[in-house]
Structure formats: structure tokens, C-alpha cells
Amino acid sequence: MAATSLPIGRASILPLPHIYDRVSRHIPAIEWPALADDVAAILELKKTRNAVILAHNYQAPEIFHTVSDIVGDSLALAREAINVDADVIVLAGVHFMAETAKLLNPGKTVLIPDMRAGCSLADSITAADVRGLREKYPGVPIVTYVNTSAAVKAESDVCCTSGNAVDVVRSLNAPRVLMIPDEFLAQNVQVLVPEVEILTWAGHCEVHEQFTPADIREVRESYPGVTVIAHPECPPDVVAEADFSGSTAMMMNFVTQKRPRQVVLVTECSMGDNIAQANPDIEFIKPCNLCPHMKRMSLKNIRHALETLTHEVTVEPELAGRARAAVERMLAVRPR
Ligand code: SF4
DSSP states (O other): OOGGGSOTTTGGGSSSHHHHTTTTTTSOGGGHHHHHHHHHHHHHHHHHHTEEEEEETTSOHHHHTTTOSEEEOHHHHHHHHHTOOSSEEEEESOHHHHHHHHHHOTTSEEEOSOTTOOOTTGGGOOHHHHHHHHHHSTTOOEEEESSSOHHHHHTOSEEEOTTTHHHHHHHTOOSEEEEESBHHHHHHHHHHOTTSEEEEOOBOOTTGGGOOHHHHHHHHHHSTTOEEEEOTTSOHHHHHHSSEEOOHHHHHHHHHHHOOSEEEEESBHHHHHHHHTTOTTSEEEOOOBOOTTGGGOOHHHHHHHHHHTOOBOOOOHHHHHHHHHHHHHHHHOOOO
16 A cells, blocks of 8 residues: 555654655555664664665665665666765675675775675686686686676676676677676677677576576466566576566666556566556566575664674775776776
């Protein structure tokens, strides 16, 4: 029930009613007072700690719409991290995102509320693996997805995100590139950049690899005319069944600009939830899958992180310098 449609009197007794308005489609009014206590504490702690919260698009609405200062996809968070004017950055996302924020802000304290928030892609490759690839393919540039550890980035020539992977590959002007570690992203980029031979690594996102072409066909049968948008971490045969494919930011832009009547976002579930609040005229159809790593973030552990200044993410300076160079090369690439 939306706050604006609550019976008169009931809405007015809800704490932080102006903030509840932003999440009312997803959080029942009865659950809000307990969450509002943490929201109020976090807003106060942000002031006393001079802290900002960066939240990925896959964060749950009660984090995304209430306490976050900067929201976006990996590319946006990396870009915005450079301009952050604060002593403390809390990363509501996964560990590699916190590392990237630290690389770009070596003098700031970067916190992640739960150190266990990992990523199957980041876990799929090590720095030693990258050195092995360099030996095997001498002279072939290595493009590394940001969903990797700082140690892997440090062995790479340039990073990319799902939002700029095509531009990064084209910017190299090389006949052959290694694109690691997401095999499906690399295969999807290969379709768009046929003039370059793209060598891949067998890493997968555990959330997006679960989708199948049959899922898309089933949803199209059940909802004739539905618009299907797939993240490029999905297998290529899933992307081929979709009407559009792009990063989470590109998905959001597509939905808000094209305004399909019914849409399926073939990605992590919170994406649809986060767009739905501001777009009540669009029906968001499941399926979607949850990322267990992203869902380790909660208002409770964000509050705890700010109260205790834990868990701090650090990167050894020499390694950080090399990893930062790969991220900065990516940020210097302009769309063609
Ligand atoms: S959604 Fe996939 S790529 Fe993103 S953090 Fe989760 S496991 Fe990693």
C-alpha cells in the first residue's frame, strides 16, 4: 500500500513519512517503524562521520532509496567515487566495488558492511591466472571486467564494465584481445565487435548464468507484447532472445525513456523494485534472481559499519597503483 493511500491519521503517525514515500510499494507500513529507526540513525551517523554511502543498483529498496547518496552501476560508482567529498565511504555492494572505491580514493576510509559480500566472477580468476594468460598470449591486450580483485586488475591493461565494454575493446585498436573473466559478457561483446577476435575466460555470474532462453519464451507466451531486457552477463542465447541488452544503468534508461507497458528485467531482482517506485504505470514481470552477495547488505550492518568504522577495505600501495592505472585507463575511454 502506498503511503499516500493510507487512511488519514495512519500515514501521519509513520516515522520519516517523506522517506517512506520512496519505498511504500515494497515495504508494508507495519514494517516501516523498525526500518525507520535504522534509517534515522544512519542519516545522523553520516553527518557525524562525514560519510557517504555508494549503493549499487542491485541493493534492496530500503537501502537504495533511503540512505544512499550515490546510486548506479559499477561504472557510475567508479566515476562518482573519484569526486566524493567525504572522509568515509560506505560501499553498499560487493567487495570488488569497495576495492575500486579505495583505489580511486587512497586517502579515504572505505568500509564494507559485510566482508563476505563477494562475487562469483571475482572468485573465478587470480593474479597468477592473468600472468599465465600473458605468457600464453604475448602482446595481446588484457581487458578485465571490474568484477575482479585489485590484484587481478593490477595485472591487466585496462578495465571495463558492462556499460563500456564495447567502447573499451574498440579503443584498443587491436586485432585480438583477451577479455576476462566473464565468458558471457565477452561473447556478447564479440557479437557487437566482430572485427576483433575476443579470447575469453570461463568465469560466470552465478545470478545471470541461471537464465535460459526457455525462461524468456515462457514469459513471452504468458505476457504477449512484453518487453524483455537482459543484462550482458547472461548467456548469449538469452541475450539473443531479448529486445534490448545493457548494463543496469542502460536498462534503467531504456525503461524510463521507452516506457514499455510490461517489462521483464532479466537480472537481479532489486533492479525492478528500485525502478518500480517511480514508474507505477509500468508492470515489472518476474523472473529475476537474487544475488546472495548483494543481499548481505542491510540497514543494520550499514549502521554498524558507521558506528564502529568497520570493515575497512585496504589495498597494498604498490598493487593499488597498478590496479588504479587499469581503472583510470578505462575511465579515460570515451564512447565512440
Ligand atoms: S550479481 Fe553476479 S556479478 Fe553481480 S555481484 Fe552478484 S555474483 Fe557478482
